[in-house]
Amino acid sequence: MQDFLEFFSFTDANIRYVTLGSVLLAASSAVVGCFTLLRKRALVGDAVAHAVLPGVCLAFILSGTKNPFILLIGAFVTGWISLVVIDYITSRSRIKEDTAIGLVLSVFFGIGILLLTSIQQTGNAAQSGLDKFLFGSAASLIGGDLIAFGVVAVLLLVAVVLFYKELTLLCFDQAYARTIGFPVRSLELLLTTLTVFAVVVGIQAVGVVLMAAMLITPAAAARFWTENLKVMLVLAALIGAFSGIAGAYVSYTAPSMPTGPWIVLIVSMIAILSFALAPGRGWVARILRQRRNKTRILEENLLKLLYQLGELRQDYGNARSLEELLERRNIPKKEALGGLQKLKRQGYLRKEDSRWLLTPEGENRGRRVVRLHRLWELYLTQYLNLASDHVHEDAETIEHIITPELEQRLIEELNYPDLDPHSARIP
Amino acid sequence: MILQVDNPVVEVHDLTVSYDRKPVLWGIDLTLPAGALVGVIGPNGAGKSTLIKAMMNLLPVSSGYVRIFDQPLKQVYSRISYVPQRESVDWDFPASVFDVVLMGRYGQLGLFKRPRKADKDAAMEALEKVGMQSFANRQISQLSGGQQQRVFLARALAQNADVYFMDEPFAGVDIATETAIIQLLRLMRDQGKTVIVVHHDLQSASEYFDWVVLLNMRLVASGPTEQVLNQELLEQTYGGKLTVLSKVGDLLRKQEFPAREKN
Numbered sequence: 001m002q003d004f005l006e007f008f009s010f011t012d013a014n015i016r017y018v019t020l021g022s023v024l025l026a027a028s029s030a031v032v033g034c035f036t037l038l039r040k041r042a043l044v045g046d047a048v049a050h051a052v053l054p055g056v057c058l059a060f061i062l063s064g065t066k067n068p069f070i071l072l073i074g075a076f077v078t079g080w081i082s083l084v085v086i087d088y089i090t091s092r093s094r095i096k097e098d099t100a101i102g103l104v105l106s107v108f109f110g111i112g113i114l115l116l117t118s119i120q121q122t123g124n125a126a127q128s129g130l131d132k133f134l135f136g137s138a139a140s141l142i143g144g145d146l147i148a149f150g151v152v153a154v155l156l157l158v159a160v161v162l163f164y165k166e167l168t169l170l171c172f173d174q175a176y177a178r179t180i181g182f183p184v185r186s187l188e189l190l191l192t193t194l195t196v197f198a199v200v201v202g203i204q205a206v207g208v209v210l211m212a213a214m215l216i217t218p219a220a221a222a223r224f225w226t227e228n229l230k231v232m233l234v235l236a237a238l239i240g241a242f243s244g245i246a247g248a249y250v251s252y253t254a255p256s257m258p259t260g261p262w263i264v265l266i267v268s269m270i271a272i273l274s275f276a277l278a279p280g281r282g283w284v285a286r287i288l289r290q291r292r293n294k295t296r297i298l299e300e301n302l303l304k305l306l307y308q309l310g311e312l313r314q315d316y317g318n319a320r321s322l323e324e325l326l327e328r329r330n331i332p333k334k335e336a337l338g339g340l341q342k343l344k345r346q347g348y349l350r351k352e353d354s355r356w357l358l359t360p361e362g363e364n365r366g367r368r369v370v371r372l373h374r375l376w377e378l379y380l381t382q383y384l385n386l387a388s389d390h391v392h393e394d395a396e397t398i399e400h401i402i403t404p405e406l407e408q409r410l411i412e413e414l415n416y417p418d419l420d421p422h423s424a425r426i427p
Numbered sequence: 428m429i430l431q432v433d434n435p436v437v438e439v440h441d442l443t444v445s446y447d448r449k450p451v452l453w454g455i456d457l458t459l460p461a462g463a464l465v466g467v468i469g470p471n472g473a474g475k476s477t478l479i480k481a482m483m484n485l486l487p488v489s490s491g492y493v494r495i496f497d498q499p500l501k502q503v504y505s506r507i508s509y510v511p512q513r514e515s516v517d518w519d520f521p522a523s524v525f526d527v528v529l530m531g532r533y534g535q536l537g538l539f540k541r542p543r544k545a546d547k548d549a550a551m552e553a554l555e556k557v558g559m560q561s562f563a564n565r566q567i568s569q570l571s572g573g574q575q576q577r578v579f580l581a582r583a584l585a586q587n588a589d590v591y592f593m594d595e596p597f598a599g600v601d602i603a604t605e606t607a608i609i610q611l612l613r614l615m616r617d618q619g620k621t622v623i624v625v626h627h628d629l630q631s632a633s634e635y636f637d638w639v640v641l642l643n644m645r646l647v648a649s650g651p652t653e654q655v656l657n658q659e660l661l662e663q664t665y666g667g668k669l670t671v672l673s674k675v676g677d678l679l680r681k682q683e684f685p686a687r688e689k690n
Binding site: 038040162163165166168169171172173175176177178179180181182183223226227228229232 | 480483484485501504505507508509511515516517520521522523526527530533534536538539540541542566568582586592
């Protein structure tokens, strides 16, 4: 708790810097990641992230320093080469893109690990901390590092704002973009460069191994909540920023913990929650919708039953017992009772000494269901040429979803019919 | 029966297009007149879409060139408009109908510039022309096939071009949309625009188009509809593939041979 207060009061200048840095990095890579995701190049981001490692190591070997600018340049170069190689393999050989990505990712990362291990064995004192690039360490984002990475992150955000229109069109309809004279090759190059930069600035905080998650997961999570690209970009940035702060906090309170895995865990939690809770697209919304459908079917079936009994005996005013209802239709007793109680609360039924009676409104609704059932049966026999003994099952479902407008259309197309295929009157 | 015209809007000269070295279009020589509603017709795999894409410089060509208004494509981007096949994009993209139609103005705007109010007016007007104004704020993921096609058409209309290239605008749309589209295309032709349409339905072709291009890996015919749509030419177009031609194509691919010596 003490740590928590200390961290989030931001009195320590270091904490302020680390937090600011993490937020910038995470937000900028999340924003670029939105376009990578929409272009369906998510895996490419992963390949670049891994391919950055040999660059970092080579830059260190050649320069002998850990100057962030030099390491950034090294990372950028190999990240870029990896993309060129993927493109080359895909266009010049029979190997498909996914295979090419897999190949490049593992080869580059393998070389990176090899170099890293040999650097560590030289006993060079300056090398300590280089392994932070593997899993990230937000707490080391201070001083010159912060400025270097921060500047690139801000540039990324500016580039996305500047090229918003062009990048959007590139992701949505590349062929069309070419026919209106957009420099598609250059724009592709731009997006690739942005992706590489986003990966490169993120590795300090998250590390190469898990950087792809930082690029793609916030975008994937944001996609669940909105259908508007601008909103999606802002949401992804916020999700990225939040996980960035969380990562910085963990890194500050437990310096021996690698930051990357923590950030990835947090951002993945957000993604899973989005998957579950998002309106419309989410999983909970789908379950609720299915449950609503189920209750509706049950209720309408009960009303229909009561109406049909009334129709059969020509006595709509008489109350029926539960047993009478269940005799005609197999509904679990408990479910039926619950449905009846609910319909009573809604004013569609009345109860007279444990027997059930339709109110005028209930009778209307029941009649409508019966009408839709018979209309649909008639429609199937007339328009789909189905035999009249094959149409009942289908109508059992369709009767619950036909809207009043469709009902009107049906009646018109069937030319105001009186009888259904079984010669029952259509009420 | 291949009729060449003077002062053509579109001139295709000795065009050969290959996929993976196998030519799918052989030596197309074609000129199209201004102000015509042109149908490009042929069986599946005849290379209809390929021809349009090659005209739009979307595919590398093995030989030949395309000129529009007697200029290379690069010089006339502002006068042409392309309507890709509906399935060529992912309609689950986070955008509204209006966003997509507004893309039709991007060419005029150029890089960096934001759409101005006038561009939004033009986009809205284009939506009205296809009868979709009430859908402006609808998400494109919620559209039916016919509606998607209308949105693409509106985007092209917003460009205010002189020549339109449309790839299968009638594929998989409802009757109402098909009628609405063909009326719109006729209107455009009457305003002096040239509209080139890849079309798969032979039945409606004679009614829809005033100029027909028959294609089956090679150019079979090009000319006014009533002169081209006859039994003999249709048999040449639809009477199966030229076996020798596709065998030679297969050979070129297998041997990794260039379609032209100097490649």
